[in-house]
Amino acid sequence: MNYKENGDDSLQPKDIPSAGIGPIHEMAALPEAGPEHANSPVPMAIANEKPEAVEATKQQEDADGSPSPSVDHRPRTDEAASSVAVKSVSLKKPQCFFGERPLPAMEMAPRVLRYRSRRDFLVFGAGALATLTGAGFLLPQDTLSRFGVRRNVDSPGKEWFLNKALRIDDDVAEALYSGTRRVPTYTKSQITLLKNNYNGTTPDPGYISGWKLTLDGLASGLSISLDIRNLLTRFSVHEQVTRLVCVEGWSAIAWWAGLRFEDLLRAYPPMSQAKWARVESSVNLDGSGNPDPYFMSLDLATAGHPQTLLATHFNGQPLTVDHGAPLRLLVPVKLGLKNVKAITRITYVAEEPRDYWAERGYSRYDGI
Amino acid sequence: MGHSTPPDCQPNSTSTLPEQPGVLVVRKHHFLVRWTHWLNVPIVLGLVLSGISIYWASPIYQHKPDPNTGNFDVAADIGIWICARVPGQHHYSSPPDWIYNHMSLGPGMLALALRLHWLCAYSFMLNGMVYVAGLVMGGGWRSLLPRRTDLLDGLRMFRYYLGFPFAKLARRQWLHPLFNTKYNALQRAAYFSVPVAGLLSVATGWAIHKPMQLHWLAALFGGYNAARVWHFWLMWIYISFVVPHVILVFADGWDTLRSMIVGWSTSVERSEVVAK
Numbered sequence: 001m002n003y004k005e006n007g008d009d010s011l012q013p014k015d016i017p018s019a020g021i022g023p024i025h026e027m028a029a030l031p032e033a034g035p036e037h038a039n040s041p042v043p044m045a046i047a048n049e050k051p052e053a054v055e056a057t058k059q060q061e062d063a064d065g066s067p068s069p070s071v072d073h074r075p076r077t078d079e080a081a082s083s084v085a086v087k088s089v090s091l092k093k094p095q096c097f098f099g100e101r102p103l104p105a106m107e108m109a110p111r112v113l114r115y116r117s118r119r120d121f122l123v124f125g126a127g128a129l130a131t132l133t134g135a136g137f138l139l140p141q142d143t144l145s146r147f148g149v150r151r152n153v154d155s156p157g158k159e160w161f162l163n164k165a166l167r168i169d170d171d172v173a174e175a176l177y178s179g180t181r182r183v184p185t186y187t188k189s190q191i192t193l194l195k196n197n198y199n200g201t202t203p204d205p206g207y208i209s210g211w212k213l214t215l216d217g218l219a220s221g222l223s224i225s226l227d228i229r230n231l232l233t234r235f236s237v238h239e240q241v242t243r244l245v246c247v248e249g250w251s252a253i254a255w256w257a258g259l260r261f262e263d264l265l266r267a268y269p270p271m272s273q274a275k276w277a278r279v280e281s282s283v284n285l286d287g288s289g290n291p292d293p294y295f296m297s298l299d300l301a302t303a304g305h306p307q308t309l310l311a312t313h314f315n316g317q318p319l320t321v322d323h324g325a326p327l328r329l330l331v332p333v334k335l336g337l338k339n340v341k342a343i344t345r346i347t348y349v350a351e352e353p354r355d356y357w358a359e360r361g362y363s364r365y366d367g368i
Numbered sequence: 369m370g371h372s373t374p375p376d377c378q379p380n381s382t383s384t385l386p387e388q389p390g391v392l393v394v395r396k397h398h399f400l401v402r403w404t405h406w407l408n409v410p411i412v413l414g415l416v417l418s419g420i421s422i423y424w425a426s427p428i429y430q431h432k433p434d435p436n437t438g439n440f441d442v443a444a445d446i447g448i449w450i451c452a453r454v455p456g457q458h459h460y461s462s463p464p465d466w467i468y469n470h471m472s473l474g475p476g477m478l479a480l481a482l483r484l485h486w487l488c489a490y491s492f493m494l495n496g497m498v499y500v501a502g503l504v505m506g507g508g509w510r511s512l513l514p515r516r517t518d519l520l521d522g523l524r525m526f527r528y529y530l531g532f533p534f535a536k537l538a539r540r541q542w543l544h545p546l547f548n549t550k551y552n553a554l555q556r557a558a559y560f561s562v563p564v565a566g567l568l569s570v571a572t573g574w575a576i577h578k579p580m581q582l583h584w585l586a587a588l589f590g591g592y593n594a595a596r597v598w599h600f601w602l603m604w605i606y607i608s609f610v611v612p613h614v615i616l617v618f619a620d621g622w623d624t625l626r627s628m629i630v631g632w633s634t635s636v637e638r639s640e641v642v643a644k
Contacts, residue, residue, distance in 0.1 A: 098510060098513055099510065100510045100511050100513075100549055100550065101507060101510060103394040103395055103396060103550060104394065104395050105392055105393070105394045105636050106392070106393060106394075106395070107390035107391070107392055107393075108390055108391055108393055108632075109390055109391075110389075110390070110391050113391055113393065113632075116630065117626070117630050120629050120630040120631070121629060121630070124406065124629050127406065131409075131410045134410075135410065135414075138484065138487075139473065139484075140473060140474065140477055140480055142473075142474045142477070143417075143473045143474050146469065146474075162480075162483040162484070162487065163483075165483060165486050165487040165490065166483050166486060168486075168490065169486045169490070173578065173581075176578055176581040176582070177581060178581070181581065183580040183583065184580075184583045184587075243579070243592065245579055245580075245592065246426070247425075247478070247482070248425035248426040248478065249422065249423070249425055249426035249576075249596065250426040251579075251592055251593065332580060333580045333581070357479075360479060361479030361480060361483065362479050362482070363482075367578070367580075367581070368577070368578050368579055368580045368581070
């Protein structure tokens with residue numbers, strides 16, 4: 001690559017992309033063209049071109065033997081350029097900063113053009129090939145099959161690569177988060193329909209009568225169980241009308257009421273090294289109605305957000321089974337999939353816990 | 369690549385070579401502009417394909433569910449229509465998925481589509497910044513700025529393109545409108561508005577990606593749902609740009625296509641006109 005760079009330089013001192021510099025270099029190459037630079041055209045030309053030509057010649061003699069295609073043309077190109085360019089370049093100074101400038105014209109030896117075109121086309125072809133390979137590597141097999149492409153193995157490198165991109169996005173989301181920034185609230189007239197988006201089958205309401213919330217990983221070292229009456233009498237209830245945004249793209253504005261997660265954290269402080277909460281619902285069912293516990297990681301910074309609720313009411317009524325009776329997480333700064341319905345257990349842990357949807361290819365932090 | 373250099377390029381051959389006339393060329397595109405231009409092809413393609421796969425999970429355009437099929441997605445309706453009416457598609461196995469099978473990565477792969485979308489989106493933003501740097505370094509941005517005369521000149525160009533096929537068929541002379549700038553008014557309008565659309569795509573993308581932390585941005589586009597609609601239709605700006613863009617590049621000839629790969633062009637008349 002090195003000799004090519006040098007080849008470029010020695011070939012085209014005027015081939016410099018910056019528009020501001022361009023005209024000056026043309027002047028240097030074409031001394032006759034610019035009367036306003038007439039005081040020093042020849043020295044400039046020498047200063048600009050001769051040393052490079054010498055340098056390039058020296059390159060020729062290097063032991064690596066890499067041929068510089070340019071050197072042999074050097075003197076002739078100079079002469080030709082100056083004679084041709086007199087005709088084409090009678091530059092006016094551009095009057096306006098925003099005004100379009102003429103494209104810099106220059107004379108090049110056909111062989112040099114051929115060489116540079118070949119180089120650029122080879123690079124272009126290599127890039128196109130690399131892109132196709134990359135696409136074959138990254139695209140799902142279902143998509144590739146439509147083009148008749150069969151990939152034998154799903155490489156773990158692909159997962160690693162895509163997870164890397166996902167982690168970057170999660171880090172950006174975490175950097176954007178602010179514990180003091182409130183999400184927009186709405187009026188009750190702006191409420192929209194919220195569909196039941198239970199992933200599997202909606203559970204039978206039988207579980208509600210015996211429901212308890214268990215807290216683990218507390219500073220006290222105890223495991224605490226609370227029923228809904230404990231929660232509603234011990235903690236003050238807050239209301240908010242906020243938007244719930246699903247990873248699928250839909251959203252709904254709903255009127256929620258419940259206790260603040262922050263208050264629960266204060267009443268039952270987590271152990272000192274805890275940075276995460278694992279929020280779990282054991283009543284969750286899969287599509288065919290079998291138990292499919294739902295678990296989700298929540299960073300304690302988000303849990304302590306003033307609009308993160310343990311909701312007990314929806315649109316003025318106690319939660320129905322559809323919406324996660326008797327207690328669901330409402331965390332408007334996260335995607336809907338973090339808003340666990342029918343929470344049965346919260347465990348405070350030091351390391352990031354497993355996450356139901358992250359294990360299925362979605363992101364983990366899910367801050368919005 | 370040293371091996372590919374022809375033997376007559378060896379230094380000693382200088383004096384024996386016959387004098388060849390030089391070729392007059394103009395610098396058309398800065399190399400950063402060229403690189404980002406071509407990188408945009410896979411990136412935008414990836415964004416569109418993964419974007420429509422994401423769209424599948426919650427279509428913007430829905431209607432009341434069909435009592436028989438339960439379908440509510442307008443894109444699925446279009447697929448059903450295509451399979452019913454378009455020859456050769458009658459036996460398509462899953463008509464509602466026709467659009468998603470032909471214009472996206474496929475239905476039912478939201479998680480993967482999201483990951484590819486973020487990958488392409490971050491690449492797109494990076495690429496866009498390098499593109500702007502190339503425009504600034506090469507001075508090419510000046511050729512893209514709209515002019516006061518563009519409306520009239522644009523209409524003139526539009527009339528030229530409209531009449532061109534008929535004139536060809538009738539073997540009548542059909543003169544290209546004269547202009548002495550790098551691009552004609554229609555090109556300028558396209559090459560100026562597509563980067564603006566790119567910027568808006570990024571802005572609406574962030575608005576729907578982070579509607580809580582960046583709720584002011586979503587509000588700028590009329591709220592979360594409106595920003596989704598913006599984001600969707602901005603995609604169609606690219607599609608409606610790319611199709612005539614590719615056709616016209618091929619119609620214009622090899623020099624124009626080559627200049628986006630090698631950077632220079634041998635059509636120097638225009639630059640002379642500008643220079644005088």
